[in-house]
Amino acid sequence: MTQIIAENLSKDYGNGDSMVRAISGLSFEIETGEFVGIMGESGAGKSTLLSIMGALNSPTTGRYIVNDIDVYGLNGEQRADFRREFLGFIFQSFHLIPYLTVMENVMLPLTTIPMPRKKKHEMAAEALDCVGLTPTAKRLPRILSGGEQERVAIARAIVNQPTVLLADEPTGNLDSRNSDAVMHLLQRLNTAGTTIIMVTHSNKCARYAQRILNVADGRLTDTPAAGVEINNDTSDVQLKERAA
């Protein structure tokens, strides 16, 4: 079942002679429960595409539909509600709130939802349990390792049980062991039914995706990014690092 429809998305920055077209005429669909990777060179337009898919950045042209909702037909406040209800964000640099405990960081997306405090606590505890960080609940983020902080960020992203999880280089600041742990976690969430859209430069991470959207010069292309090889044996895209 199609969950996300992008129709002819374009985004221009600036105007006149200084205008830059970040993405141009992107159209694609994503099924419910898919794990999609977005790859491309730096400056290819990946982050712009992710921000548009995150209801954070209005496209210059085109439509973006999630669960039959025309996202950019909503006003700013309605889009905030949409993000709270349907989306979860995982940032490359974790971006936890430093003065809140792990538990409080995880509870953040529930702050503005009218719901009993106890229920919010239960949901946050469940999310923390899901990422295996229950013992760290009362600690401040700064005393956690990078891998643990990323897992807290994932717990925060899933606490409101979003249907779409957007991850921007989720392993970008992690070592190999922690990267594997995080990717396994994302795979587990995907298996549980969450649609995952992940921007990554890592071929190793991209292997977890069922499909790759290659972005080059603001357009979707069949050509993989440099250093990446795509074997389209079946319906899935498999990647092998050229170096490997």
Place this chain on the structure above:
Amino acid sequence: MTIKEIAFKNLLRRKGKAAFILAGLVIGVATVVAVIGFLDTMTMDINHKLEKFGANILMVPKTDNLGLSYGGLSMGGVSFEMKQLRQKDLEKITAIKNAANIAAVGPMVFGSIEIKNQQVLLAGIDFSQSRILKPWWKISGDLPGDNELLIGAEAARILGLGIGDTIGVDGHRLTVSSVLSPTGSQDDQLLFSRLSTVQAMLGKEGIISMAEVAALCKDCPIDEMVRQIGAAMPDAKVMAIQQVVKGRMETLARFKKFSYGISVVIILIGSLVVLVTLMGSVRERTEEIGIFRAIGFRRAHIMRIVFIEAGIVSVIAGILGFIVGYSASSLGLRFFSDFKVTSMPVPWGLGFGAILMAMVIGLAAAAYPAYMAARLDPNDALRSL
């Protein structure tokens, strides 16, 4: 996790900034509280001193008299239709709007008598009111009872009278019970006796020559008191001894204007401190606000965080500002006033006003930073991550 908790925890995290905002507000509020408190106590002080000045309003019979005296030298006068003042009419004064401000009313009746071939002015007064109306009097002996006299220092010297001496006047025998120490006023040349005694001697029962009034006008101008008494006593000419208080009141009024002006400037500076500090805080928190917006916080939620932070600091600043300002005004009272107050009542209304004022200043100054925070584009904010 609630928005209030986020705001509170952020304040605790940025203690330095919170303290800076607090200081700005405390200084502003404390200044206003101190100025108001100080001015109140100064006004109290002046009113207290007014009591020492005694009578400050005179009531004499209304007349079309054209005075022919200058510098104490009298050359007679021309009187037409002189009205009489009746003692019982003085009761009307107690019914005026500002009756509570009247400290004492002293009726007086005058008459000329002859003692030892000397013409002397005899005054009948209400001695129970003299302590308030003539606080500067120093009396040797006992206050006069019926058929007794208080005799001015100059009169005692000229007439050769002392305590215990008895004189006969028109068939009445009067005994000197006390002597007035020199006052430097006309009182030194007079003889004083009870009002009823003198009225009986002069055949002026129920009639008075004039009346003195001591009015403490904390909440009303003296002119207004004069107008009210004049309206109640149409046969009397009512005059304020304005020079007693006017100078000090005018000085106080100028000081009030100056102080309020300074207070406004300090409040404006305090508001700017809050505004600039909160703007800086919002800029520092661009990333944080971007995250809040990305995970579904509405603009109103972001504004609420900033306002709650400002509100918490403002309430604390209001309380501290009141305590500091009240203490300063109490201290100022000791230094600048002769009016010794052992325990000043805490002006709770002023305290409530101080907190309200701090809230208004704090929230008003936070409005623009809150608006700027809410307007932050989450995409721009996250791009900076």
